[in-house]
Amino acid sequence: MTQINENYLKLTGGYLFSEIARLVKTFREENPSANLVRLDIGDVTEPLAPAVIQAMHAAVDEMAVRSSFRGYGPEQGHGFLREAIAKNDYQSRGADIDASEIFISDGSKCDSGNILDIFGADNVVAVLDPVYPVYVDTNVMAGHTGPADAAGRYGGLVYLPVTAENNFVPDLPRQRVDLIYLCYPNNPTGVVASKEMLQRWVDYAHQNGSTILYDAAYEAYITDPSIPHSIFEIDGARDVAIEFRSFSKTAGFTGVRCAFTVIPKGLKGKTQDGREASIHSLWNRRHNTKFNGVSYPVQRGAEAIYSPEGRQQVRATIEIYLTNARLVREALKKLGIQAYGGVNAPYVWLKIPGSLSSWDFFNKLLREANVVGTPGSGFGACGEGYFRLSAFNSRANVEEAGKRLAKII
Amino acid sequence: MTQINENYLKLTGGYLFSEIARLVKTFREENPSANLVRLDIGDVTEPLAPAVIQAMHAAVDEMAVRSSFRGYGPEQGHGFLREAIAKNDYQSRGADIDASEIFISDGSKCDSGNILDIFGADNVVAVLDPVYPVYVDTNVMAGHTGPADAAGRYGGLVYLPVTAENNFVPDLPRQRVDLIYLCYPNNPTGVVASKEMLQRWVDYAHQNGSTILYDAAYEAYITDPSIPHSIFEIDGARDVAIEFRSFSKTAGFTGVRCAFTVIPKGLKGKTQDGREASIHSLWNRRHNTKFNGVSYPVQRGAEAIYSPEGRQQVRATIEIYLTNARLVREALKKLGIQAYGGVNAPYVWLKIPGSLSSWDFFNKLLREANVVGTPGSGFGACGEGYFRLSAFNSRANVEEAGKRLAKII
Numbered sequence: 001m002t003q004i005n006e007n008y009l010k011l012t013g014g015y016l017f018s019e020i021a022r023l024v025k026t027f028r029e030e031n032p033s034a035n036l037v038r039l040d041i042g043d044v045t046e047p048l049a050p051a052v053i054q055a056m057h058a059a060v061d062e063m064a065v066r067s068s069f070r071g072y073g074p075e076q077g078h079g080f081l082r083e084a085i086a087k088n089d090y091q092s093r094g095a096d097i098d099a100s101e102i103f104i105s106d107g108s109k110c111d112s113g114n115i116l117d118i119f120g121a122d123n124v125v126a127v128l129d130p131v132y133p134v135y136v137d138t139n140v141m142a143g144h145t146g147p148a149d150a151a152g153r154y155g156g157l158v159y160l161p162v163t164a165e166n167n168f169v170p171d172l173p174r175q176r177v178d179l180i181y182l183c184y185p186n187n188p189t190g191v192v193a194s195k196e197m198l199q200r201w202v203d204y205a206h207q208n209g210s211t212i213l214y215d216a217a218y219e220a221y222i223t224d225p226s227i228p229h230s231i232f233e234i235d236g237a238r239d240v241a242i243e244f245r246s247f248s249k250t251a252g253f254t255g256v257r258c259a260f261t262v263i264p265k266g267l268k269g270k271t272q273d274g275r276e277a278s279i280h281s282l283w284n285r286r287h288n289t290k291f292n293g294v295s296y297p298v299q300r301g302a303e304a305i306y307s308p309e310g311r312q313q314v315r316a317t318i319e320i321y322l323t324n325a326r327l328v329r330e331a332l333k334k335l336g337i338q339a340y341g342g343v344n345a346p347y348v349w350l351k352i353p354g355s356l357s358s359w360d361f362f363n364k365l366l367r368e369a370n371v372v373g374t375p376g377s378g379f380g381a382c383g384e385g386y387f388r389l390s391a392f393n394s395r396a397n398v399e400e401a402g403k404r405l406a407k408i409i
Numbered sequence: 410m411t412q413i414n415e416n417y418l419k420l421t422g423g424y425l426f427s428e429i430a431r432l433v434k435t436f437r438e439e440n441p442s443a444n445l446v447r448l449d450i451g452d453v454t455e456p457l458a459p460a461v462i463q464a465m466h467a468a469v470d471e472m473a474v475r476s477s478f479r480g481y482g483p484e485q486g487h488g489f490l491r492e493a494i495a496k497n498d499y500q501s502r503g504a505d506i507d508a509s510e511i512f513i514s515d516g517s518k519c520d521s522g523n524i525l526d527i528f529g530a531d532n533v534v535a536v537l538d539p540v541y542p543v544y545v546d547t548n549v550m551a552g553h554t555g556p557a558d559a560a561g562r563y564g565g566l567v568y569l570p571v572t573a574e575n576n577f578v579p580d581l582p583r584q585r586v587d588l589i590y591l592c593y594p595n596n597p598t599g600v601v602a603s604k605e606m607l608q609r610w611v612d613y614a615h616q617n618g619s620t621i622l623y624d625a626a627y628e629a630y631i632t633d634p635s636i637p638h639s640i641f642e643i644d645g646a647r648d649v650a651i652e653f654r655s656f657s658k659t660a661g662f663t664g665v666r667c668a669f670t671v672i673p674k675g676l677k678g679k680t681q682d683g684r685e686a687s688i689h690s691l692w693n694r695r696h697n698t699k700f701n702g703v704s705y706p707v708q709r710g711a712e713a714i715y716s717p718e719g720r721q722q723v724r725a726t727i728e729i730y731l732t733n734a735r736l737v738r739e740a741l742k743k744l745g746i747q748a749y750g751g752v753n754a755p756y757v758w759l760k761i762p763g764s765l766s767s768w769d770f771f772n773k774l775l776r777e778a779n780v781v782g783t784p785g786s787g788f789g790a791c792g793e794g795y796f797r798l799s800a801f802n803s804r805a806n807v808e809e810a811g812k813r814l815a816k817i818i
Binding site: 001002003004005006008009011014015017018041043044045046047048050053056057060061063064065066069070071072073075106107109110113114117118119120121122123133134137138141178179209210211252254255256257268269270271272276277279282285286288289290291292293294295296297298394 | 410411412413414415417418420423424427450452453454455456457459462465466469470472473474475478479480481482484515516518519522523526527528529530531532542543546547550587588618619620661663664665666677678679680681685686688691694695697698699700701702703704705706707803
């Protein structure tokens with residue numbers, strides 16, 4: 001019989017958010033009258049910007065006429081979008097990134113998983129703990145780890161704790177690592193990275209020949225002008241980093257699907273016998289062979305957020321979510337609950353009062369307040385005792401959640 | 410320095426169609442006045458069906474309003490589309506496939522490459538020769554092969570020749586194989602598989618514990634009612650097969666991006682120590698972790714082709730391409746060139762007259778007739794001496810290509 005990839009069997013549970021969806025579905029079936037407020041998965045709730053809607057309609061109309069119909073686009077994305085990104089997201093912030101270094105894709109989850117295709121199996125991989133589960137799960141699937149221990153930590157991965165004790169600033173790894181996943185503004189903790197902190201990581205990567213996989217999916221939530229939006233705002237990052245970005249949280253594209261990955265042309269990896277190889281060329285080959293580009297109307301929709309109107313409309317929606325985050329923080333503060341993040345980020349990370357575990361707190365909130373959040377331990381062993389609340393919901397629902405929490409805590 | 414996946418360095422060239430695009434671009438730069446007719450890549454040219462356009466507009470409008478806005482959909486696809494597919498493409502043809510066995514994706518190229526993620530590294534893999542290059546290249550990238558020999562054949566893969574000598578019907582492998590890629594209507598040869606032929610493969614797979622990866626991207630071009638559209642029309646196929654389907658050639662979605670993969674729930678693989686594992690569960694886990702579903706307006710567009718109007722409109726466009734294929738065949742016949750396929754398929758596979766190699770013929774057509782086709786050897790060693798012409802173009806361009814060929818052959 002055909003052999004399976006047994007590494008999948010090492011995974012200790014279902015994908016976190018699918019698991020929560022399953023639990024919520026069961027709860028709803030058992031409690032059909034319950035009016036749930038969902039602050040769990042980071043899914044946007046506000047409609048697309050009018051500029052995006054208009055651009056998508058126009059693109060759909062182009063597809064209705066032979067002379068303007070578009071078939072296969074370049075696998076790497078259409079030039080109009082790559083150029084808008086390079087100019088507006090990078091060059092305007094002093095980051096030296098060219099359109100040819102941008103690969104449009106249908107999601108950062110896909111890219112941050114698929115990127116492992118082009119790297120070797122023997123690299124030492126570091127992740128923060130807690131961490132976005134995709135980084136860990138995709139390494140498990142790719143066979144880069146041993147089995148999980150009782151705390152859910154997989155053998156072979158280097159975990160860098162981020163907790164209240166170290167102010168959520170990870171120490172540099174004590175051992176040499178090859179690949180480092182960093183995500184700022186951070187999911188799940190909502191904390192941000194200063195220029196100095198990122199410079200330390202870039203310097204570490206230079207000294208150790210490491211590659212940083214930098215997930216900036218939430219950069220649009222940064223309001224503090226001193227906080228970098230991109231790793232490529234840091235000196236020397238072009239030689240050591242890959243960046244993932246998404247339109248999901250920036251422009252409400254979670255159901256529309258558009259993201260991108262930036263790989264500088266000078267970024268190098270090596271073969272076992274020490275020859276250098278271009279990471280950009282490898283990813284380009286993967287993209288050509290295993291991907292067919294993003295839907296044309298979607299790329300036109302993404303382009304529209306760089307227009308003056310689009311920019312303003314998208315900003316207004318982000319402000320809604322940032323205000324939600326502030327309201328969540330304030331509600332928690334009133335209840336005497338210690339909370340982090342939620343200032344330059346759409347996530348609030350709270351310390352669970354008392355001695356409840358993350359999953360017990362999840363169940364308590366679900367059953368007693370009909371509020372859904374994400375248990376911190378779902379993001380890693382060091383997330384135990386913490387809980388994530390997302391600001392992605394309507395103002396009314398966020399306020400309702402605050403009231404319900406006040407009743408049960 | 411971070412190690413790369415060295416298997417990529419075994420690839421003997423760029424991805425075939427990217428290579429051709431590069432050559433055409435160079436030719437255009439050197440000959441700016443040349444009016445090229447492209448019959449190379451299988452890219453559609455006719456606009457989307459009005460029913461699809463209407464459905465996409467309606468879905469975009471839903472995204473403009475908070476109450477109908479959709480964020481993340483199920484990674485496996487929306488129920489409305491999975492159910493339309495199960496009913497119309499399978500159950501209506503007597504194939505016992507449930508909506509839950511259908512995984513919506515953004516492309517068959519992606520799926521047929523990504524499927525290797527869930528299989529083990531030691532499986533013996535068989536492909537036809539010539540073959541769609543993605544099957545081979547993705548196995549090379551995944552480390553399932555040795556390096557290529559002088560003819561471009563990778564060590565470890567089992568190649569099954571399909572040439573005029575065996576009427577393009579491959580022999581069953583002489584050795585046991587675990588994974589078999591089959592594509593019917595075939596790319597590149599345009600030939601189809603009878604029920605009896607597919608039954609032989611399903612029986613082989615049962616006897617040998619093999620899994621068939623069946624690519625039916627061109628099934629909509631089948632006009633002969635005796636030819637099966639799906640491997641699941643064959644007795645016993647549910648236990649041994651996965652099927653890839655795409656809206657690209659069915660409904661002109663090459664720039665819109667929607668496809669699906671069918672994995673029956675009973676399909677099993679095994680671990681090295683002989684335990685059985687569900688392939689459906691593994692792919693589901695992969696989909697949840699490394700994919701975020703297809704754009705909502707795109708899924709609504711795909712759904713629309715199953716409406717009575719959509720079905721009729723899509724059929725009319727397919728008839729245009731099928732008539733093109735007939736015209737190509739007839740033009741070749743007049744020139745005394747032996748041609749295959751192009752009856753239940755959008756591709757015509759021709760035997761190159763004289764002793765020119767496939768790439769020499771490519772260059773001759775490009776330079777002397779300004780017609781672009783695909784060299785047979787790009788699909789494998791047994792494609793040498795053959796050439797693929799695609800029917801995906803306007804009637805006028807196809808007729809023009811016929812006239813130009815007549816002048817130079």
